[in-house]
Amino acid sequence: MEAARAKRFADGLIAVVKRACPTCVAVEPALAQLAAAEPFTVYSQDDPAFPAGLRGVVDDRSLEVSYRLGVQIVPTLVRMKDGKEEGRAIGWNRAEWEALSGMRGLGPGLPENRPGCGSRTEEPGMRHRLAARFGGVPIQSRKIEIPDEADAIEVCYDRGWSDGLPLVPPTVERVLAMLEGTTRAPDEVLGIMPPDRVECSVEKVAVNAVMAGCKPEYFPVVLAAVEAALVPELGLHGVLCTTNAIAPVVMVNGPIAKRIGMNAKGNVFGQGNRANATIGRALQLVVRNVGGGRPGEMDRACFGTPGKYSFCFAEDEDDGVWDSYAVEKGFARDASTVTLFTGDGVAPIIDQVARTPEELVRSYAPCLRTIYHAGQVADVAAFLVIGPEHARVFYDAGWTKSRIKDELAPLLQVPVRELKPGFGVDDDVQRLKLEQPDASVPKFKTGSLNIIRAGGSAGLFSAIISGLGSITINPVTKEVRP
Amino acid sequence: MTELLDPTSERAPLTRPRIARPQSLGGKTVALLDIAKKRGDVFLDRIEERLRSQGHRVKRYRKARFSIVAPPELLRQIRAECDLAVEALAD
Numbered sequence: 001m002e003a004a005r006a007k008r009f010a011d012g013l014i015a016v017v018k019r020a021c022p023t024c025v026a027v028e029p030a031l032a033q034l035a036a037a038e039p040f041t042v043y044s045q046d047d048p049a050f051p052a053g054l055r056g057v058v059d060d061r062s063l064e065v066s067y068r069l070g071v072q073i074v075p076t077l078v079r080m081k082d083g084k085e086e087g088r089a090i091g092w093n094r095a096e097w098e099a100l101s102g103m104r105g106l107g108p109g110l111p112e113n114r115p116g117c118g119s120r121t122e123e124p125g126m127r128h129r130l131a132a133r134f135g136g137v138p139i140q141s142r143k144i145e146i147p148d149e150a151d152a153i154e155v156c157y158d159r160g161w162s163d164g165l166p167l168v169p170p171t172v173e174r175v176l177a178m179l180e181g182t183t184r185a186p187d188e189v190l191g192i193m194p195p196d197r198v199e200c201s202v203e204k205v206a207v208n209a210v211m212a213g214c215k216p217e218y219f220p221v222v223l224a225a226v227e228a229a230l231v232p233e234l235g236l237h238g239v240l241c242t243t244n245a246i247a248p249v250v251m252v253n254g255p256i257a258k259r260i261g262m263n264a265k266g267n268v269f270g271q272g273n274r275a276n277a278t279i280g281r282a283l284q285l286v287v288r289n290v291g292g293g294r295p296g297e298m299d300r301a302c303f304g305t306p307g308k309y310s311f312c313f314a315e316d317e318d319d320g321v322w323d324s325y326a327v328e329k330g331f332a333r334d335a336s337t338v339t340l341f342t343g344d345g346v347a348p349i350i351d352q353v354a355r356t357p358e359e360l361v362r363s364y365a366p367c368l369r370t371i372y373h374a375g376q377v378a379d380v381a382a383f384l385v386i387g388p389e390h391a392r393v394f395y396d397a398g399w400t401k402s403r404i405k406d407e408l409a410p411l412l413q414v415p416v417r418e419l420k421p422g423f424g425v426d427d428d429v430q431r432l433k434l435e436q437p438d439a440s441v442p443k444f445k446t447g448s449l450n451i452i453r454a455g456g457s458a459g460l461f462s463a464i465i466s467g468l469g470s471i472t473i474n475p476v477t478k479e480v481r482p
Numbered sequence: 483m484t485e486l487l488d489p490t491s492e493r494a495p496l497t498r499p500r501i502a503r504p505q506s507l508g509g510k511t512v513a514l515l516d517i518a519k520k521r522g523d524v525f526l527d528r529i530e531e532r533l534r535s536q537g538h539r540v541k542r543y544r545k546a547r548f549s550i551v552a553p554p555e556l557l558r559q560i561r562a563e564c565d566l567a568v569e570a571l572a573d
Contacts, residue, residue: 132485143488426520
């Protein structure tokens with residue numbers, strides 16, 4: 001991008017100023033001295049009639065020259081020779097200006113040094129607007145021109161890009177700003193996105209993250225979520241095309257969750273937090289727009305779930321008592337990770353009476369047992385979300401997450417005679433009923449019941465996020481890279 | 483004039499013409515692909531029975547799991563060995 005900024009300037013001195021800067025106003029006499037002595041061009045960022053005493057001031061209200069020179073502070077004095085910059089002075093400093101110009105006695109009456117003001121190129125959002133207009137923008141996506149009288153949000157709807165809610169129009173400026181959220185190159189390919197099996201680049205994810213409403217600082221999390229979605233073990237193709245109600249659920253662990261202001265506490269699965277809402281939405285928009293996964297086409301869900309708009313949250317790691325899900329999976333405590341798993345909704349468990357861990361697991365077990373059907377054991381998975389007030393009961397008794405799982409296991413045995421056929425394992429069910437009619441089998445196969453902690457501080461509640469777990473559909477965790 | 487960036491994969495819609503339907507099954511080999519969805523095999527068994535009774539050649543194939551796409555090797559094999567394919571989606 002720097003190379004594309006290059007523009008050949010004539011030999012001599014160049015000054016960039018703006019009227020709104022008191023230092024620029026104060027150095028007017030020094031500028032007049034320079035103008036009298038040698039080839040000298042003054043560019044004015046805000047008023048071509050300033051400085052009034054100089055002739056031939058160049059109007060740079062477009063900021064093209066300021067951008068190409070990389071001006072950050074005004075006044076800036078630059079010496080060019082043979083098309084190259086030989087030196088630069090920022091703000092007013094008599095010694096520096098005299099050294100650069102070779103003149104003595106500049107700006108009599110001025111102090112030795114006076115700092116300048118911010119260049120207009122540094123105004124909020126301006127850098128990306130200028131890069132889009134004048135820079136060699138490293139963007140490969142097709143540009144779609146829309147007339148000024150068209151409503152960009154309606155254009156996004158008309159093009160079929162929306163999940164039903166309004167999108168932030170993905171302008172070049174916004175996408176460039178999003179790409180600054182990562183050090184990764186825009187053309188890096190993250191993997192092959194189902195169902196269309198097309199390459200998914202960092203840039204395409206950025207375009208969709210803009211539309212979803214993400215801030216650039218969320219972008220590394222969005223990228224990790226997309227990377228996780230592309231790992232074959234997640235089974236995104238199956239997750240997408242199933243008649244089941246599942247969606248990929250995004251769970252964030254580690255310090256980045258707080259850094260970008262994610263919610264792990266009150267209303268954790270609800271509305272109102274920009275990071276939670278837009279990161280999950282960005283993933284869904286990538287699936288829709290890059291992968292081509294749209295309802296009624298490859299997405300054959302019978303019911304679907306509101307989680308297909310966005311289902312994203314952070315695990316609450318503040319308690320410091322239990323290992324987080326990511327630590328349980330072997331990631332470092334200070335690592336930031338994104339875990340994707342399938343979920344179809346949130347089913348609360350309310351027990352306001354239990355005061356011992358044994359009572360609580362006896363409340364959880366029958367709720368977990370009924371997922372999909374009390375007689376289904378095939379392909380069932382769940383994340384059991386323990387709220388802070390329930391968690392306290394376990395902490396007081398010294399129970400870990402794995403102790404809870406161990407205590408739940410015998411309570412989650414399903415008698416063979418209650419097994420319901422029709423879940424793809426009928427032969428096994430039939431054989432068991434014949435050979436071991438009095439036996440029982442676990443509701444969850446090993447690893448498909450996970451425990452996390454989240455939620456608000458008031459309420460003796462926990463919750464179940466149920467989903468699918470099978471040989472082709474499993475949770476996937478990816479570390480967040482800058 | 484505002485410029486928006488295309489968020490899609492920018493693939494041209496892939497509308498390929500269907501392969502011409504054969505006038506008859508005479509001399510053709512028919513692939514029956516079981517995608518591993520429950521009871522799809524019941525349907526395919528019956529199709530196989532009827533095709534064989536009419537003297538047609540039949541080859542059976544199976545995907546490991548319905549929720550994954552058919553592996554490219556399997557598609558290549560079917561294409562190399564057969565003229566027609568039937569798959570069953572059932573539940």
